[in-house]
Amino acid sequence: MDQKKIFVCDDDSGIADMLEMVFEILDSETVTETNSIHAYEKILHLKPDVVIVDLWMPVVTGDQLIRKIRKNEDMKETFILCISASRDGKDIALEAGANTFLPKPFDLDEILAIVEKAL
Amino acid sequence: MAINEQENHNRGGNHEVTPLIYAALDASSSGIIITDNRLPDNPIIYSNKAFEKITGYEANEIIGHNCRFLQADERRQEAREIIREAVDKGMHVTVEIRNYRKNGDLFWNELSISPLRNEKGEVTHFIGVQNDITARKNAEEKLSFERQRMEKVILERTENLRNNEEYLNSIIQTIRESLVVLDPNLNVLTVNQSFLRTFKVTKSDTIGKLLFDLGNRQWDIEGLRTMLETVLPTSNPVLDFEVEHDFPYIGKKNMLLNAHRVELEGDYKDRILLAIEDITERRAIEKRKDDFLSIASHELKTPLTAVKGYIQLIKRFVPKDNSRLIDVVQKSDTQIERLNKLIVELLDVSKIQSGKLDIHRGEFDFDKMVKDTIEHIQFSNDECNIVLEGTTGVMYEGDESHLSQVVGNLISNAIKYSPGNNQINVYLSSLMNRIKFSVRDYGFGISIEDQKKVFDRFYRVGEIREKIAGMGIGLYICEQIIKQHDGNLWVDSELGKGSIFSFTLPLK
Numbered sequence: 038m039d040q041k042k043i044f045v046c047d048d049d050s051g052i053a054d055m056l057e058m059v060f061e062i063l064d065s066e067t068v069t070e071t072n073s074i075h076a077y078e079k080i081l082h083l084k085p086d087v088v089i090v091d092l093w094m095p096v097v098t099g100d101q102l103i104r105k106i107r108k109n110e111d112m113k114e115t116f117i118l119c120i121s122a123s124r125d126g127k128d129i130a131l132e133a134g135a136n137t138f139l140p141k142p143f144d145l146d147e148i149l150a151i152v153e154k155a156l
Numbered sequence: 157m158a159i160n161e162q163e164n165h166n167r168g169g170n171h172e173v174t175p176l177i178y179a180a181l182d183a184s185s186s187g188i189i190i191t192d193n194r195l196p197d198n199p200i201i202y203s204n205k206a207f208e209k210i211t212g213y214e215a216n217e218i219i220g221h222n223c224r225f226l227q228a229d230e231r232r233q234e235a236r237e238i239i240r241e242a243v244d245k246g247m248h249v250t251v252e253i254r255n256y257r258k259n260g261d262l263f264w265n266e267l268s269i270s271p272l273r274n275e276k277g278e279v280t281h282f283i284g285v286q287n288d289i290t291a292r293k294n295a296e297e298k299l300s301f302e303r304q305r306m307e308k309v310i311l312e313r314t315e316n317l318r319n320n321e322e323y324l325n326s327i328i329q330t331i332r333e334s335l336v337v338l339d340p341n342l343n344v345l346t347v348n349q350s351f352l353r354t355f356k357v358t359k360s361d362t363i364g365k366l367l368f369d370l371g372n373r374q375w376d377i378e379g380l381r382t383m384l385e386t387v388l389p390t391s392n393p394v395l396d397f398e399v400e401h402d403f404p405y406i407g408k409k410n411m412l413l414n415a416h417r418v419e420l421e422g423d424y425k426d427r428i429l430l431a432i433e434d435i436t437e438r439r440a441i442e443k444r445k446d447d448f449l450s451i452a453s454h455e456l457k458t459p460l461t462a463v464k465g466y467i468q469l470i471k472r473f474v475p476k477d478n479s480r481l482i483d484v485v486q487k488s489d490t491q492i493e494r495l496n497k498l499i500v501e502l503l504d505v506s507k508i509q510s511g512k513l514d515i516h517r518g519e520f521d522f523d524k525m526v527k528d529t530i531e532h533i534q535f536s537n538d539e540c541n542i543v544l545e546g547t548t549g550v551m552y553e554g555d556e557s558h559l560s561q562v563v564g565n566l567i568s569n570a571i572k573y574s575p576g577n578n579q580i581n582v583y584l585s586s587l588m589n590r591i592k593f594s595v596r597d598y599g600f601g602i603s604i605e606d607q608k609k610v611f612d613r614f615y616r617v618g619e620i621r622e623k624i625a626g627m628g629i630g631l632y633i634c635e636q637i638i639k640q641h642d643g644n645l646w647v648d649s650e651l652g653k654g655s656i657f658s659f660t661l662p663l664k
Contacts, residue, residue, distance in 0.1 A: 122457035145468035
């Protein structure tokens with residue numbers, strides 16, 4: 038079986054690096070991107086099983102990115118987890134098409150459980 | 157003359173009556189004199205006892221003198237002319253004249269002079285009747301003096317009032333709040349300078365017009381109209397009614413309106429004073445502050461998320477037999493959770509203060525929310541057993557995230573303020589179209605006095621403050637969230653025995 042792929046897009050490299058390290062626990066490949074402008078191209082190329090998107094990002098915001106992903110027929114079913122430090126983000130994320138939302142700061146067990154289940 | 161004879165006969169004759177008449181005259185309290193006009197200088201030929209008493213002269217100093225001795229040196233009185241004229245014409249007259257007693261004292265004399273005529277119609281005698289009216293005159297004079305004094309006082313008071321009015325008016329004109337006085341039909345009676353300046357309008361644009369017709373009908377708002385129309389019938393004021401509007405000349409502004417009935421009778425009865433405050437700048441500053449706090453808390457949470465992730469990663473890698481390291485990592489995690497809570501609370505307080513606590517209503521399983529919250533807290537507090545009893549069995553319509561924050565806060569507090577106790581109880585129930593949540597601890601308890609204050613912002617109970625860290629905003633936020641849901645949050649407690657914090661939420 039192919040190794041599962043996780044794609045993380047967060048403009049803060051502190052979060053991106055941390056998540057990359059966290060997902061080492063899982064037997065999967067993790068790709069991170071801190072510039073949301075390049076995120077879509079990378080996703081097209083990588084075809085990840087799980088996409089993790091931050092909401093507040095400069096230029097291309099998280100909800101814009103999610104909408105763009107969902108417009109692509111091939112990625113209608115891709116699992117998208119939206120993470121944000123703003124509590125009001127849940128409605129925006131789910132409306133844009135994310136599968137679930139996790140407010141920052143989250144518990145490691147929580148995010149691992151969500152991602153593991155989705156893989 | 158038959159009749160006179162008959163009378164004389166009845167009274168026992170003239171010689172018997174005469175001394176009685178003299179006695180009667182002497183018994184009178186009015187002074188009576190008779191002068192003989194046929195003799196030179198019209199001398200007094202009779203005076204009674206009262207005359208002697210009033211004037212202080214004796215009969216032998218009176219008889220044969222003209223009356224003028226009573227005027228002493230004061231000869232130029234208007235009353236004298238009147239008397240002279242009456243005497244010359246032989247007419248009856250009554251005057252008030254200043255006379256002097258023998259000892260020189262002034263007295264006011266009400267003098268009536270009546271002429272007596274003979275068969276030919278010539279005036280033979282005058283009868284003078286005198287009453288000492290000094291007391292009455294004095295009273296009159298006092299009254300007149302008082303009246304003059306009062307008039308002076310009234311003039312002074314009027315002047316004072318006018319000054320006061322000018323003074324108050326200058327304050328009203330200088331004040332920065334716009335003031336409008338309305339009649340019962342909500343027509344504008346007056347406005348102050350600030351109103352004209354703020355809205356860049358003239359008096360003729362404004363006075364005499366219906367409030368709702370002003371400008372581009374900016375005040376014609378259904379809610380405001382209803383409230384203003386009930387100010388007079390109910391005396392209920394309009395309090396802090398905010399209007400955001402694109403006004404003519406001045407553009408988009410936020411105005412805060414307060415209206416009160418003028419509690420006066422008479423000319424000012426049934427008037428409404430409307431105060432308008434331009435709070436555009438205040439709202440802008442609040443928004444800048446909110447934005448700043450939003451961004452700041454977002455930015456603070458980002459590195460916190462990373463740290464939390466790393467700490468929890470360490471926790472996974474720590475060898476199970478290194479209990480010291482496990483403890484250190486666990487404690488670090490707790491501190492990070494605390495930091496996160498503080499950031500959230502700071503943002504909440506700021507939003508509550510500017511009235512912008514966002515409540516996102518949605519239907520959720522209330523019991524499950526409580527269970528999940530308990531589980532979450534139980535996870536990091538394994539020394540204290542949280543016992544849940546009862547259910548509400550309700551799908552509640554409200555802000556799940558905020559209510560979970562309230563439940564979490566109350567349970568965390570119960571644990572925090574009952575150190576050494578290994579149990580707290582949570583009760584859920586449904587009653588009278590309400591759901592009820594209670595949490596009971598067996599800790600410090602709260603005195604009656606402090607119970608009133610624990611929901612105040614930044615309030616912390618004295619002795620506890622030194623033992624347990626905190627900012628004193630948790631319960632304040634809880635109460636505000638419950639209020640936003642039209643619910644009620646309260647505490648029952650006894651010092652040293654523990655506390656029960658409860659809230660009820662109405663079901664729609």
